[in-house]
Amino acid sequence: MDVKLPQLAEGVEGGTVVNILVAEGQEVKKDQAIMELETQKAVGSIPSPGSGIVTKIHVKQGMEVSVGQLLISIEGSGVRTAAAAKPSQAPASSAAPAPATETSAPRTVASTVATGKTAEDHRYESKSGVSPPAPPSIRKIAREIGLDLTRVRGSESGGRINLGDVRAHIQRLQDIAGQGPSHSGGAHGATAAITTPSESVDFSKWGPVRREKLSPLRRTVSRRMVESWTSIPKINQFWDADITSLLALRKRHAAAYEKKGAHLTVTSFLLFVLARALKKHPRANSSLDESSQEIIYKDYIHIGVAVDTEGGLIVPILRNVDQKNLLQLSEELHALTEKTRQRKISIEELQGGTFTISNQGSIGGSHFTPIIYAPQVAILGVGQGQAKPVAVDGKIAIRTILPLCLAYDHRALDGADAVRFLKDVVAGVEGFDESNLKLK
C-alpha cells in the first residue's frame, strides 16, 4: 500500500516533514502516527491508513511534501518481522523534533535560495532569439500548466531550467498570490500591497552571523501579519478594566474549579464576557467581503486564543463560546492550550475563528496594539493586570487594573461601535455576575 499525503485541510497544499516516526521494516497499525508534518498552520501527525510493515520511506526529514505525494509504502498485514530494517538506514525517528536539521538543509535551502532569487522579475532574453533552455519534458509541463518559461530562472549551466526551478517559480507565484485577497470571506481589499523583499544585506561584514530557515509556520505568521498590516485600516482603542472584584470572585471559586480539574483564568472570564458582547455587537464578529461589498455576520462565536509555543504563535479556536459555561470554557481553554503547545493541534482546530484574544498578561507588559487576524475584524489585546492607585467614589484606592486594547478594522466597525463594544466588555468584566460561576 502506498501512503500518500492526504488533503489535510482546505487551502493546505503540503508542508515540511518535521519528524518521521516509523522506520523501514517497522510494523505499523492503522491510525498510528507515521510522521509529523509542519504546515503553514500547525504541526500535525499523519496517521497510517492501514496496518502492515513499512517497506519504504520515500521522504526525508526536512523535505517539503505536497498533497498526493508518496510518503511511505506499507506491505501486507504485519506478518513479516522487522528483520528487513537496517538500523543504519532508519531515519532518526524518535529524535527530538529538530527543525531544519543538517541533512534536510540542501534541498530546502536550495529551494529557498531559488525562491529568493526569482523574487526579482526575471525575463529570459536571448540574443539568438531562441526560447529559454529547458528539456522537452519541462517544456511540456510548462505548456500544460500555461507557464511562460521566459519568466522562470534556470539554475543549471547556461541557465537551463529544471523541474526544481519550475517548482520554485510556482511557489513564488503562490506566495505573491497569497498576499492578495484572502479566500475566507475576503475581509480585505485587492489593494493589498505585494511586498518586495528588501535588498539583501551582507551582515557578516560587521560580525559573525547565523542563518536559520524560516519554518513554514514562521512564514505564515509573517505573511499574514504583513497582509493584515498593509490591508486593514486599523484603530487601536485602549481601556483599563478594574478586575479587583473579578479576581476576588476567582479566588472564591478557584478551589471548586480546581476540584473539577479546571483552572479559572482571566482569559476564561474574558472569553465568557466577550461571547456575550459579541452577541450584542455582531459587527465585531463579522467579516467584510469586499468583492461583493457585503458584511458577513456570523451566527456563531468561535474565539481564537493566541498561544505562545516553542515554534511561534499559533491561534487555536474555541468553538461556540457563547454556548458554554465558565467551567467548560476553562476546561477547554486549558486542553486546547496544552495541545497547541505540544503542537498536536489539528489544522481544523485553527480555522473558522470570528474574533481573537491575545493575552500577554502572564508574561507582563501593559497596553499593546495587536494585529487583526484577517478576515476577522477585531482582536482584543490583554496586558498584565497590575495594582494601581485609582479614584473610586472620589477617593484614591488601590485596584487591580487590566490594560485592554481593542484593535479593529475601521471598514467594518466605526469608532462609536467599537467603543460601545469594548465598554460592554469592560462592564462585563467589572461587574461579573457571580451566578455565572456556580457549578452545578
Add this chain to the structure above:
Amino acid sequence: MEPISTEIVVLGAGPGGYAAAFYAADRGKKVILVEQNPRLGGICLNVGCIPSKALLHAAEILREAKDSAHRGIEFGQPKIDLDRLRIWKESILDKLGQGIAGLAKQRGVQVVHGRGHFEDSQTLRVETSDGQKFIRYEKAVIAVGSKPAMPNAFDLGNKRVMTSTEALELADIPHDLLVVGGGYIGMELGTVYAALGSNVVVLEALPSILTGVDPDLVRPVARAAQKAFKEIRVNTKVQKMATAGKQIKVTMEIDKQLREELYDRVLVSVGRAPNLADLGLDNTKVTKDDKGFIQCNDQQQTEDPNIYAIGDVNGGALLAHRAAKEGRIAVEAMLGEASAFDNVIIPAVVYTDPEVAWCGLTETEAKAKNIEIKVGKFLWGASGRALTLDRTDGLTKLIIEPETERILGVGIAGARAGDLISEGVLAVEMGATARDLAETVHPHPTLSETLMEAAESFYGTATHTFSRRPS
C-alpha cells in the same frame, strides 16, 4: 450503405499516419487506418527512406571493396546480380510492411485499403476493391504524404526519365545517368548508381549541391562525389528533354551556352509535391498555402476543426521522423492535451557518402538571421576511429550561443553522421551547454568522441588538436 463509425480515421499509412493511428489506439481511441497501397508504410518504407538505404548499403560495400587495395586487400571485379539485389531489397520492405500490419492488428486498428476522399468534414469515402465504404469519423488525420515532382517539360512518357520511385526499382544499370537536381535525393541515388557502375552526371541549377546545408559540411560530400561521379555541374539548367532512340537527349544551359547530351536514363529529382489531388478537400474547410501544402496550427489542426494534417502534406522539411512527431502531437491535441509543435528539433540526414547530418541552428541560418554565434569544430583527421575506418573525410561542429555557451545547433559530415547526430539533437533539446558536452565522457575510440572534442575545441582544450586558446 451504412457508414462505418469511428473516433479517428487516419488517411495514409506512412510513418506519420501509422504512428498517429497506433498512438491514438494506444490511448484508447477507436481508429481506422486508410491506405491505398497493399503494403503499409507509405513512401518511406516503399519508395523512400528504406529502399534507398538498402541500396546505399550495397553501394557502400562496392566502394569499400574498390577502395581496399591500398590496405592490401584486393577483390576482383564485383559481379552485380540486379535481380537478387532487388529481391533482397524487396524482402526488407515486405518484412517491415508485414510488421506494421501486425502491429495494427495487435492494437485493434482497422486497416481499410483503398483511396480516400472527403465527402464532408466528418465523412470519408473509401474506394476499396469491394466497392465504396463510408467512414463517419469524429476526427481525421491527413497523412497522405508527397510524390516526386515531375515538371511537364520533362514528362516525356518515357520510362528512361525516372523519378526516385522508378530509380529505386533498379530496372537496369544505365551506362550514362543524368541526375537533374543536386538535392539529397539526387545525391543519394546518384551515389547508388555510381557505385553500381553508371557514369553519373549531376546537374544543379543553383551554385552548390545540397543547397541550404552549411558549405563546410557539403565540402566532404562534394569532394567524394567528384571522385565517384563523372561530373557535378552547378549553375546548370535543363532546357529540354527529348526521346532519342534508346536514349534521352538533354538540352542544358551552362554559362549561357546551350549544350546537348545523350543519356541512357535521366533521374529527375527537383523536389516533391503533396498528394492532395482528388482528396475532396474542397468538401471540407481545410485550406492550402500558395505552394499547395495544407495549412495547420502548431497542434497540427487544419482550418477544419475535425481534420488534422501531418507530414509532407504540410510542406517544410519532408522527413519521416517529423511526420511521426506531428502524428503524436495531433493525437495528443485531439485528446485535449496541451501538446504543440513548439521548438521541436528535427534533425536532417543526407545519406550520401560520407553522410551529412545536422540539427537546430545552422551556420547558414545564423548568418542569414544575423545571430551572433561561435563554432566549436573538430576535423576528423585527428580522430583515431576515423583513421581506422579510413574515413577521415569528416567534421563535427557545434553552433554555440556565445554568452550562455548553450548549444543551438550541431552539424556533422562524415561516415555514420546520421547515427551520430542524435546526441546533438539531445543536447539541443536539453538546452545543454558546450561545457556539458565537453564534460561528458565519450568512449574511445569512436566517432562520437568528435562531439566531445568539438566542445573542447570551443574552449581551446581539445585533446587531439591544438589551438591557441581564444583570448
